[in-house]
Amino acid sequence: MSILQIIILIIISFTASRTLLRFNDKSIGYGEFIFWTFIWTTILVLAVKPYLSDTIAQALGVQRGTDIMFFFGTIVLFYLIFRLYVKLDSLDRHLTELNSNTSKAIHKLKK
């Protein structure tokens, strides 16, 4: 096993343990837990058995495994950015509503 593979294993073990901890303290639900576990497991398997990416690529009609990893990596990143945007937008709206309601309540109390 190469040094890079060992480093990836350590990082994945750490992030996977954080996912499990967050699931146990109910910070994330079943859906998110399964999604992240799938992501970390896939990275882990491909790090330990890199030739598998070539097998998957060829099965999907792509020559190199790195191409298919890059392709799926980009899709996952875009999806995560979209989710973050939706979440930020929702937080922003809630903050505006909270600010507005608090301001109106304070104004009424002062009167």
Place this chain on the structure above:
Amino acid sequence: MINNYWILIPAYNEQKKIALVVKELISHGHTNILVVNDGSKDNTSLEAKNAGAQVIEHIINRGQGAALQTGLSYLSENKSPECIITFDADGQHDVTDIPKFLNQDFTKIDIVLGSRFLGTQINIPIMRKIILKLGVIFTNIVSGISLTDTHNGFRAFGRKAYQEIKISQRGMEHASEIIEEIVKKKLQYKEIPVTIHYSDYSLEKGQRTVGFIKIALKVILRKLL
């Protein structure tokens, strides 16, 4: 002519002008004035209060759209006037135009929109005029409505309009959202000519060209998501 009405002024860092604007409104007999101070860092609130307005304080700055929504919902919940006229804090709007709004029949019209392009624009820079015209074309395409001025803050909301329109866009893009809400809620609207006075102060406080591009991008993004 309507007697039960309120003037709503969203304000952010307007300590230089707000007292003048409020006093001018009062001198013309418009005494029901609500200023929503949108988390200003200066003495906007004190100046407005001393001039004779009621003031709601936003704890933090959230933008003009948020300030308008706070004011509209507060007046709707507590005063229920026949109409609410929104007025700029920087002295761009002409107090003598207010009776034109009050003379409208709010049993037939839900919202009255001021239009500088039906009326007069004093000292408008050519670049601002081009940008505003492009904004009109853009908003008309996006909302499917035909208006002559889409980003004018001088409006009068009748009861149905202020109860049904919910402004969720906290920044300047709320102007496009109001037009979209008019279409979505099938509100009866009318444009009337108004005068806008451009001064160095109002141009300094107003939107930059980049700001208009940002608004357009936000509107497109909101449509897509």
